[in-house]
Amino acid sequence: MIKGLRPLLRGSTYSGVFFAYCGALASLPLLPFALLPALAWRSAPEAVQIALVLVLWAALVGVVGLARTTRRMLIVSARRLLRVPLPDPVAAASAPAAPSGADRWRTPLWLVLHVALGWAGGLTTGVLLAAGLAMPGGWTGTEARANLFGWSVQVTGGWSWVAAIGCVLLAAAVCVAVASVLRWSAPRLLGPSSAERLALAAERELLLAERNRLAHELHDSIGHTLTAATIQAAVAGEVLSADPVAARAAMRSIEESTRAALEDLDYVLGVLREEKAGTAPTRTLTDLPELLDRLRHAGAVVEPELSGELEQVQGTLSRAAYRILQEGLTNALRHGAGGPIEVRVAAAPDGLELSVVNRTGTGGAGAGSGAFPTSGHGLTGLAERVRLLHGEFEAGPDGSQRWRLAVRLPVRLPA
Structure with a gap:
C-alpha cells in the first residue's frame, strides 16, 4: 500500500500535471478559430457542432506542433517538469533534410495528447476536488448531496467525510495518471527518430x-x-x-x-x-x-x-x-x-x-x-x-x- 502511495508524494507528479495544465491553457487562443465553422453552420445538430469544434481545435494544435521551435520548447519543458531524459534536438546541419511522414507527425501527435490530457485531467480533478471540499455536510456528518449534469449522489450519516476524502484521493490519482501517461509518451514521441539517432x-x-x-x-x-x-x-x-x-x-x-x-x-x-x-x-x-x-x-x-x-x-x-x-x-x-x-x-x-x-x-x-x-x-x-x-x-x-x-x-x- 505504501508503495502505491509513493507517486502521490512525488513532486514530479504534480510538476507533470502543471505541465499538462499549461499545455491546455496555451491552446485556448486557438479555440476561437475552431469555433468559426460551427458558428457558420448553425443548422447542424449540437453533437455534430461540438465534434467539429474539437476536431478543428486538435488539428490547429497539431499544426503548431510542426514548428521546430515548438518541439525544442516541449523537450526542454519535459526534461524539467516531467524529469524525462530527452536529448537536445539534432542541429539543422546534422538533421536529415526530409524526415519521413511518421517522424514528421510525432511532435504534433504528442502535443495533441498533451493538450487533451491537460483538459481532461484539469476538468476531472476540478470536479472531484469541488465534490470533496464543497459537500454541504462533508465534514459535519450531516446529509450531503452532489449534483453534476443531472446525476445526483446522496451521502448520509458519517459516510460523508469518507466520500469527501475519496474524492480528494481520486483527484490525486488522476494527477498521477496524467503525469504517468505524459512521462511514458514523451521519449516515444519527443525523443529522437531513427534518422536523428543516426x-x-x-x-x-x-x-x-x-x-x-x-x-x-x-x-x-x-x-x-x-x-x-x-x-x-x-x-x-x-x-x-x-x-x-x-x-x-x-x-x-x-x-x-x-x-x-x-x-x-x-x-x-x-x-x-x-x-x-x-x-x-x-x-x-x-x-x-x-x-x-x-x-x-x-x-x-x-x-x-x-x-x-x-x-x-x-x-x-x-x-x-x-x-x-x-x-x-x-x-x-x-x-x-x-x-x-x-x-x-x-x-x-x-x-x-x-x-x-x-x-x-x-x-x-x-x-x-x-x-x-x-x-x-x-x-x-x-x-x-x-x-x-x-x-x-x-x-x-x-x-x-x-x-x-x-x-x-x-x-x-x-x-
Missing part, C-alpha cells in the same frame, strides 16, 4: 575522434618536451662551470619547449572542458627547424634533408607531419644509442615522405636499445595517425645497428 551517433563518433586526436597531440607534445627538457637539463648541469654560454642556451631551450607544451596543454584542457579554448596551436612543417634546434641544444646530432616546398603543404597534413616527426625524433632521442639522427622530409606533388633514422645498440646519449619502446602508445599511435590519413607506415630495424621510421602521406599541393 545523426547523433555520427556526432558522437566525430567527438570521440576529435578527443582521440587531442590525446595524440598531447602525448606527442608533452612526451617530446619532457624528454628534451630532461636531456637539456643534464647537459646544462654538466657544462655549467666549463661553458656557461652553452648552459644558458640549454636553459633557454628548456624554457621555449615547456612554454610550447603549456600552450598545447591549455588548448586541450579547454576543449575537454567544453569551454571556448584559445587559438589552437598550429605547429606545422614550417616549425620543423625550431624543433631540430631544440634537439641540438639537447646534445643530439641531427642531419636534416629537406626538399620540396614544405610551406605549400595543406594545413591539416602539415600539422600531422610535424607531430609524426616530433614523435619519431623524441623516441630516437629517448631510446636511441647516440650518433647522428637522420631526418628526411620530401614534399612532392603526389606525396609527402618522412623518415627518421638513428643508431641502435647499448650505451650512448640515448641510453636505450632501439628507436621505440617495446610497450606504450608511441608506435601504435603513429601507425593509427598515418592510417587515418590514408598513408603508408613502416618502422623497424634498418641494418644491424640502425632503426628507421618511414611514412608516406598522400598530398595535394596547390597549383
Whole structure:
C-alpha cells in the first residue's frame, strides 16, 4: 500500500500535471478559430457542432506542433517538469533534410495528447476536488448531496467525510495518471527518430575522434618536451662551470619547449572542458627547424634533408607531419644509442615522405636499445595517425645497428 502511495508524494507528479495544465491553457487562443465553422453552420445538430469544434481545435494544435521551435520548447519543458531524459534536438546541419511522414507527425501527435490530457485531467480533478471540499455536510456528518449534469449522489450519516476524502484521493490519482501517461509518451514521441539517432551517433563518433586526436597531440607534445627538457637539463648541469654560454642556451631551450607544451596543454584542457579554448596551436612543417634546434641544444646530432616546398603543404597534413616527426625524433632521442639522427622530409606533388633514422645498440646519449619502446602508445599511435590519413607506415630495424621510421602521406599541393 505504501508503495502505491509513493507517486502521490512525488513532486514530479504534480510538476507533470502543471505541465499538462499549461499545455491546455496555451491552446485556448486557438479555440476561437475552431469555433468559426460551427458558428457558420448553425443548422447542424449540437453533437455534430461540438465534434467539429474539437476536431478543428486538435488539428490547429497539431499544426503548431510542426514548428521546430515548438518541439525544442516541449523537450526542454519535459526534461524539467516531467524529469524525462530527452536529448537536445539534432542541429539543422546534422538533421536529415526530409524526415519521413511518421517522424514528421510525432511532435504534433504528442502535443495533441498533451493538450487533451491537460483538459481532461484539469476538468476531472476540478470536479472531484469541488465534490470533496464543497459537500454541504462533508465534514459535519450531516446529509450531503452532489449534483453534476443531472446525476445526483446522496451521502448520509458519517459516510460523508469518507466520500469527501475519496474524492480528494481520486483527484490525486488522476494527477498521477496524467503525469504517468505524459512521462511514458514523451521519449516515444519527443525523443529522437531513427534518422536523428543516426545523426547523433555520427556526432558522437566525430567527438570521440576529435578527443582521440587531442590525446595524440598531447602525448606527442608533452612526451617530446619532457624528454628534451630532461636531456637539456643534464647537459646544462654538466657544462655549467666549463661553458656557461652553452648552459644558458640549454636553459633557454628548456624554457621555449615547456612554454610550447603549456600552450598545447591549455588548448586541450579547454576543449575537454567544453569551454571556448584559445587559438589552437598550429605547429606545422614550417616549425620543423625550431624543433631540430631544440634537439641540438639537447646534445643530439641531427642531419636534416629537406626538399620540396614544405610551406605549400595543406594545413591539416602539415600539422600531422610535424607531430609524426616530433614523435619519431623524441623516441630516437629517448631510446636511441647516440650518433647522428637522420631526418628526411620530401614534399612532392603526389606525396609527402618522412623518415627518421638513428643508431641502435647499448650505451650512448640515448641510453636505450632501439628507436621505440617495446610497450606504450608511441608506435601504435603513429601507425593509427598515418592510417587515418590514408598513408603508408613502416618502422623497424634498418641494418644491424640502425632503426628507421618511414611514412608516406598522400598530398595535394596547390597549383
